[in-house]
Amino acid sequence: MMGLSVTLATAGVAALINLWLALRILRIRFGQRIIHGDGDDPVLAQRMRAHANFAEYAPIVLILIAAIEWTAGTSWWLALAGGLFIAGRIAHPFGMAGWLPARQLGTGITLAVTALLSIAAITLPFVQKPVMATDGPFVPNIYRG
Numbered sequence: 630m631m632g633l634s635v636t637l638a639t640a641g642v643a644a645l646i647n648l649w650l651a652l653r654i655l656r657i658r659f660g661q662r663i664i665h666g667d668g669d670d671p672v673l674a675q676r677m678r679a680h681a682n683f684a685e686y687a688p689i690v691l692i693l694i695a696a697i698e699w700t701a702g703t704s705w706w707l708a709l710a711g712g713l714f715i716a717g718r719i720a721h722p723f724g725m726a727g728w729l730p731a732r733q734l735g736t737g738i739t740l741a742v743t744a745l746l747s748i749a750a751i752t753l754p755f756v757q758k759p760v761m762a763t764d765g766p767f768v769p770n771i772y773r774g
Contacts, residue, residue, distance in 0.1 A: 635703050636695040639711035643687050646718055650680040653722075679722040686739050690714050693746040701757055714742045 657663070657673045667674040694711055701707075717738030724732020 679725045
């Protein structure tokens, strides 16, 4: 059975980061009783933007990791890319909170990983024969052993 273990692990950690970012927002919303928008609170606005930035990058990176893993199989470099992406996404909100080097590092890592995964996704169909799954719910019976 073929699995997407790198995708699953990366998505799991990404979900925890998403929850962490959301809880940071909720803490201010409840404390300041801000129901809609940012209530002109600069810290809330910053945290909302950090959360939105995560939501802008995480889906496409997870899709790229899944598609590459589905096509080429699990690999150390794909796990490294997932780990670097997670590290960048953890650093970024700390940078938005005031520690500028963390924001620059987080942004740089995110952009580099996204670019490298994009290049891999574009070139992979031309340089590697896809891994054929031999078991699973989406595999026709003619492929099962």
